Amino acid sequence: MTENTPSLPVKEHLLKFEPSAHGGLIRKNSQKYAIPESEILDASASLNPFGTPFEYPYTGLVLRNLLDKGLEKMEQYPDNRYLEFKEAAARFTGLGTRPENIIPGNGSTEIIRLVAECVIGKGDVVLIPQPTFSEYEVQCKVLGATIRYIRQEDLLQLDGSVLDEAKMIFVCNPNNPTGRLLNREQVKAIADKCARHRTILFLDEAFIELADPSQSVADMVEGNEYLFIQRSLTKAFAIPGIRMGFGIAGTRLAKVLDNARLSWNLGCIADTVATALLNMEGGVNSKYLKDSRDFIRGERDYLMQKLNRRGFKPIESTVNYIYVDISGFSMDSTELTERLAAHGVLIRDCSSFQESGKDHIRVAVRTREENKRIVDTIRLVVSEWGSDKADSTLHDNLAKAAESGRLGSNLSCDYYPCHFEGQDCTFCFCPFYPCKDERTGGQWVESSAGGKVWSCLYCEMVHRPEIVDDMLSVLTEKGISEESVKEAWKKAMGSRL
Template sequence: MSKNTAPLPVKEYLRTLEPGAHGGLIRKSSQEHAIPESEILDASASLNPFGTPFEYSYTGLKLKSLLDKGLEKMEQYPDNRYLEFREAAARFTGMGVRSENIIPGNGSTEIIRLVAECVIEEGDTVLIPQPTFSEYEVQCKVLGANIRYIRQEELGVLDEDLLEDAKILFVCNPNNPTGILFTREQIAEMAHKCAKHHTLLFVDEAFIELADHSQSVADMVEGNAYLFIQRSLTKAFAIPGIRMGFGIASTAFANVLNNARLSWNMGCIADTVATALLNMEGGVDSKYLVDSRGLIETERAYLMQKLTRRGFKPFESSVNYIFIDISEFSMNSTELAERMASHGVLIRDCSSFQEIGNNYIRVAVRTREENERLVSTIKQVINEWGKQQAESMLETNLAKAADCGRLGSNLSCEYYPCHFEGQDCTFCFCPFYPCKDERTGGQWIESSSGGDVWSCLYCDIIHKPEVVDDVLSVLVKEGRNKESIKKAWKNALETRL
């Protein structure tokens, strides 16, 4: 067998494995659209919009000092016990959690992989509600698990027959991408059902510090060996470039996971920085995190109000991102995300989430200035797209009219009659827009995002058959250009106003 045809030395089922899709692709977008990275607004990655703790003197944290301290240990292996980190994580979590319950991790993905490696055998079934974080699926597939998808709504009324055959049930709380937060009582009920059937309940609390940390169930792990909690520091402290997080489990379960995890899974920089962050005075109720939650609440309300327009339907959220239904908008999520990226603003196209289609996007809650830019860019993209659609439709209708004359009433249009019964729809998109001539019935109105926009709602002259005939006599003969538009206006409309 030749080198080129030799099979790969990997498990058969891994040959078709695809990585999870994520936001935060700043460099890729910069390269594709020739926009400097510094000029890109990333509303696709859901980081704390308040910025890092190092930007606020009251935290007492200085990044350079921490980096220098961490680098002093560069020439030695880290202490694989990570004692200071685990003690700080326990204090930060509170709720009676002890250092013996803490499992250090190099971010969420490594923690998910560790738990999957320790629990799943090839062929086991795991339950993943949809839509949710894609890494649960990816990391379990690496171990050869069978994925069974359920809907988020099913979590409230868990079918115990499902649990009977499942090794793990993943619950993201608050959920990514929907922002829905389950209460402690709801999670506790799930945990009870899972323990009854020896199914591990993996609760991902990566965003809970930015939502309502009182809904955490971290205090329940010691009494339930089938409950595991995941925390991620990169979201709450807005530093995804330094990978750090931790798991919380019963003492016995945590001991197994700590023995099984990769040795030195946190480097000296991550260990030093993470320990300092976790030791911040006040823990989850530090001034920094309280201020962060306050900003998120204010800016989320602002974005919700601004995004409820033009076919956008934002879902209520508990955290620093908003899930938006755009199914009533005529552009799908992939095209919208691509058009936004071309203007230097990244949003999350949710079509990569299982069984969700291309009708949903997710946007991060940012600062007011950034949110205003996000809203402004959405408006710009919609206007550009609308003009392109209008141009295309106008050219198509002119081509048809050149062969058979005016097109008459479009009775199949869901908006017919948008002006009057018997209207001619050849110029659904007006060749004179915006004419800015109020004699037509058109007028300036205030747009939902502020400013004035020209409205044709009360203009019907371009839909009168005799006007359409006169306009076509010019545009069909001379083509559509500046001069012919002026001539058609003068011949067909000016005399009738």
């Protein structure tokens, strides 16, 4: 932009505005890595791994029939009252909710924007616990709100003075991305405190059907005009391409929000499909959703166990995704995510969540076959990364050694001494790996994934100064090749084994 470039006729704070980062980018990664969309496994979007209700005949739902029924109304505007939808949503919660408490929504993002538009003015303070769903921040920033971050751990001990300054607070339960679920009594305590300080509690229960719907507080809205609850259908029923959800609020607040929402925000297909899903016998405790929760529990336990490996610390979850601390791993979340995507497996890089840095990933729970693929691909990527790192370090160290000889002990390394005090670290990564010669002290050990893997833990040879000198005399002159490595082995190891 130059001085003569005319300014855009928009709010100034939007000129530097950036949208949220989300998972589910199948097409984008297909184009980037030239992998067919059908071959990509998406573990970045947290959808019900049990599949859609249309895959289970016992639900009585046939998608083709619902699409045909919805398309019959394609040539007319939807009934903006959405009476059948509201009645079905009220029954679905199973907590005495009434149709007049329901606000139809075109998915979570639209509902967040609706409430923010109706409550927040420019400069109003909004509290957002960290880390959590980034759309809360984005939608409030569009309206010029002032965002103040608090820690998830502080939600149950919120200071009244902090609430006094805030117009609204967002609480995701279970939380995205951590998977932590607050129980009813804990949420009630937060809601009561917010009401006393006249702060709107925006409670996002988008994943509660897949965690524990008995912890919902949907029955508390009528007695608390400062409580708003969001529910999303796309996660529980695994159909994110049909945008649908609803809000729950006390009668007076619900009427205001329903009047203010965009007219006809549910099209004929979304209205028809959503109403049918909500009308499933049992609601949140339908056989389909009960089976889903059982399925998720078993696959989550399996995936947690498999992800619990060196450098990976999966956090206990109550829902269909796992937040993993990889701060003890040598690869950051962005590089790990990109390397996995190159192999057709998408996970969520959590660096876009507030204060997660590049130390966390989120992995969606999938089917057993898909979970095995996720674990196997992580193992492959780690192996490839190790090989790349070894190759890079080996060449860098050889270049340094060519000028000044062996490098000696690397005292700044977190792992020093990995073999013995005073070891030489020129060949941190051994060019002979895997030599498979047990005379060196190396040995075959059981792999955590099953099978055997070659371990150098008890081999000290390439860290002895005299052996390093013999190896360098060959490798610094001839470089790294299959032939030069064989020659270096013969010179350095041949007479010593």
